[in-house]
Amino acid sequence: MKKSMLLITGLLVTVAVLFVNAMESENDGLEVGDVATGFELPNVDGKMVSLDSYKDAKGFVVIFTCNTCPYAKLYEQRIIELDKKYSGKGFPVIAINPNDISKQPGDAMEKMKERSSAKGYTFPYLRDDEQNVARAYGATKTPHVYVLNKEGNKLRVEYIGAIDDSPSEEADVSKTYVEDAINALLDGKKPAVTSKRAIGCTIKWKDA
Known part of the structure; x- marks a missing residue:
């Protein structure tokens, strides 16, 4: 027995x-060192946004996030601060919501518009309805970050994963992975830490 x-x-x-x-x-999806694929998605302002729209960008902080995940909400202000700190230095935040709205109605475009307006987002908040971008990048969580660096006409993936080491309280942050990666790139160096496991809610995928 x-x-x-x-x-x-x-x-x-x-x-x-x-x-x-x-x-x-x-x-x-993508790994550190890969060339990132471009995309064009609808923004909360009704316009289509692509990475090619940013002619003067040195790179991007692409963040898969959403309205509804508690972790995404805890990181929301930190994402806003990242954009304020680095968009002027050539690394703007591009936020993308990939959740299936049949499973998370709170992530529908109208709700995204409300959230973006109420919180004063300074960055695009894009809707990935078909989830093609999230799948191409290999995102699994909200939030999940990809730091991209321009090399000529290519975008190289330099960091993937968590924003920092405190998914709960910002006051407990001791390691700022994304900031450290961007600072290294701005200094013409490679990030010392290139990946850290993203901690957040699982992306709500469409049923096959």
Whole structure:
């Protein structure tokens, strides 16, 4: 009996691991060092926004985020501050909401417009309805950050992951991963830390 239970447990674990690996392989996305793909998505102001719209940008801070995730809300002011601090230095924030609105109605465009206006967003807040951009980048959480650096006519991925080391209280932040990465790039160097696991809510994907 014990052997049978152990065998069943082992099989279940194996199936679970294979399932997780399969899910991850479907959404591998970009890695540090890759050339990032461009995109064009609708903004809360009704206009279409693409990375090509920013002729003077030295790079971008692309952040997959949303209205509804508690982690995204905790990081909201920090995202605003990132844009205020670095957009003038050539690294603007581009926020993208990829959540399936049938599962999260609070992430619909109208709700995004309300949130952007109420919080005074200084950056585009784009809607990725088809989730093609999130999948291409390999985003899995909200928030999930990609720091891109311009190299000629290409955008190179230099950092992927968390904004900092405190997903709860800003007062507890001791390591500012995104800021450190941008500062290094502005100094003509490569970031010392190129990836940190993003902590947040799982992106609400459309059903297959």
